[in-house]
Amino acid sequence: MKGERMEINKIAFFTKDYLTTAIEHLRVLAPLTSTGMKVKRYVFDAVFKLESIEPCDIIVIQRDFAGNYLQYEELMSFAKQHRIPVVLDLDDNLLALPLSHPDRQSLCYTESLTPLLQSMAEVDAITVTNKALQEEVKQYNDTVFVLPNYLDESIWQFKPQKTSNNNEVIKILYMGSHSHRPDLDMIANALEIILNIYPNVQFYCYGLALPKTLTQHIRAHHLPAETVEYKKFAKLFNGLDMDIAIAPLVSNTFNSYKSPLKFFEYSANAFASVFSDVEPYNSIIKHKKNGLLSKNNTLSWVENIELLINDSALREQISKQAQELIRTEYLLSKNSYKWREAFNSISRLAKDTQKNISLSLKQLKDINLQFVERSKSNEKELFNSQEQVDTLQKEYAALEKQKNTLQKEYAAIEKQKNTLQKKYVALEEQKNTLQTQIVSLEGEKSELFNRIGQLTSEINAYALSKSWRITRLFRKIKKHFQRKYHV
Template sequence: MNIAGFTNNTGSAQWRLQGPANYINARTKNQYFVASSNYWNEEAWMPEIDLVVAQMWRNPKGVDFAHSKGVPVVFDADDIILGLGNDREELMDLNEKHKKQTIETYEKVDVITVTTEALAEHYRQYNDNVVVLPNYMDYMWWGEPLKIKNHGQLRIGWMGSKSHKADLEFIAPVMKRVMKEFDFVKFIFCGFGGKSGIYGKDIFKDIPPAKREYYPGVNLEYWPYKSKTLGLDIGIAPLVDDGFNAGKSAIKYYEYSANGVPGVYSDTIVYRDTVKHGVTGFLAKTPDDWYKYLEKLIVDTQVRKIIRRDAFQDVFDNYNLEDHYKKWVSLYERTCRDSKH
């Protein structure tokens, strides 16, 4: 197969397209080319293409064009785009024309692939052929942990994008309390929420400047190294329990664990079936839960060490893309074989 993948230019492109492509290209005779959706060009169509994979596309005419060439189209989604509710609509910023184009795309594609069963349930209202392909850690991309000595300072960190605004607003009072209680602890955050700007306010402004460090995000190819150089001792992954977040997957757990960082995670559907509470991390519901488990990781170095070890091994053994990339190969081969175009 010759597969042409078009990404949505976000970090999820690595998890959904580029990661599987790395293994498909390295381990099989198939070829998987990945580019930004900005490079979709019907005039430059290559007749060798057997399959198009489009991430979070809004292009029904593009689907029609591929079908006219006898090529099936897979739509990949790792978020809910429509039906987010008033509190979340601004994340996708779609007008009525865009919403119509999005639905038409859903309906026209041959297969929709998603990360979780919760997302599958959402997308089945538009297309009967929805397949769950979970996220897995691509160690070709991520590499090994770095050993960084923090010399008496303990660093608790978070990293992510603007879609987590509500999550950060929830956790901000907890982090303020932790920073006030422990003199040797510092809060590290990378990406969204660290300063006032076009995306909103400085969510952590109540934490004294001397007790926090903010770092902007970096391009995708540099992200594994950047995440490691933050030097985190503990990671946090707060998620408000709502419909939008129900479609998320446990990427933060994979990233923290692959870096050798023990974490506290929201006790929601996203992490509940992945993180083993008290073994590979802690699951927290209330602000008091969050404080309790952060305090435990702060004061008990042995617990930190054990969870760091067990979480790292859990992700490597059970969520390693090298052991699962054939799921993509099988689906893509079946889609090409069953295509009616």
């Protein structure tokens, strides 16, 4: 598939997801196709066959793809056999998840950590979102390219600024997934204060559920995410009618590796926004120019949100300047060439396949700790499963006893049914006999009626005869003397 390296044109992208998520669109599909490259997307599931891979110049995988270790090994063997460079794209440092992070608490990445480490050292190159993540990743692989996230204007439409007065209903929006629970909870008190002070303010939480303290508030609303497909999400999100958006972010090393994507998406919708005064936001946002930067405490968040609530002109100005900055510097169409340059460079590199992995003691401890926690979690799940089995066995025994009782009742009912059936047969026979008798009697009755008719006709004929009329006087005289002399 590969001889002397020419300019890259065909990319094979492998994913575990059937739907095209945000990171796939933003980090691979949109930027590469924007440069004119042809990207073939493969879902590497249980039925995938390596023979179906079309000729390509580079293979791309993302994040914890290596977590499906056997499939990852198959793909890497295929790539080595055909001398195809493999690129790993990372938009987060999954090795540095803080203890408070929902994905760290759920241990959903634990089993992927060592395969991830292997892939980071084994691939030909890694692409990341910023320089901070690049420096962190370089300890595992020398070839790391910074390719920031940009706004894909082919799916995001710039909405015009809203003209409003300060007396109208003000809608505040937060947008984020379940992994941002600590970020939103950090400012829950500030949001409650704002809602209690300003009766004309409504708060909407898109995707992530409301903080517990706001679930019963009459002006706090949850908008469930309708899709994880990024193009569909962009269309739906573009249709939201809001005034202010917020992007709280807990200050920690893990979050410093993120990109200012919310700034792009909020600004495209013409939302005037407040961001935490941390990386990645404070390197792109100028306070009171294209956004507001808030310290991560309740007072600062209340004050900054109040600024936008009370000043519609400031909201309009911030929204306008944010869109101007994005149009000038952060459109994908103006920056996608960086992917072609990086991939052309990768195709010409010679990879040292014998590179050793160097882990700090802290990282090793954290990985081991997660495995211990996963083991305890598995033990707990096993214990809970055993308790469920015991409960089910007791329920089964009770059901068996109930079944036996019902079977006895059924047998008794069957016996009673058979007795009744015999009685029914006897009664049917008796009924048939009686019906036969009735038919016979009906015939006799009919004959008697016929006989009576005949006799009646004879009597009528006799009574009307001449001799009967002549002797009638003598019969009357006879009856008279019989009554008189009791003869």
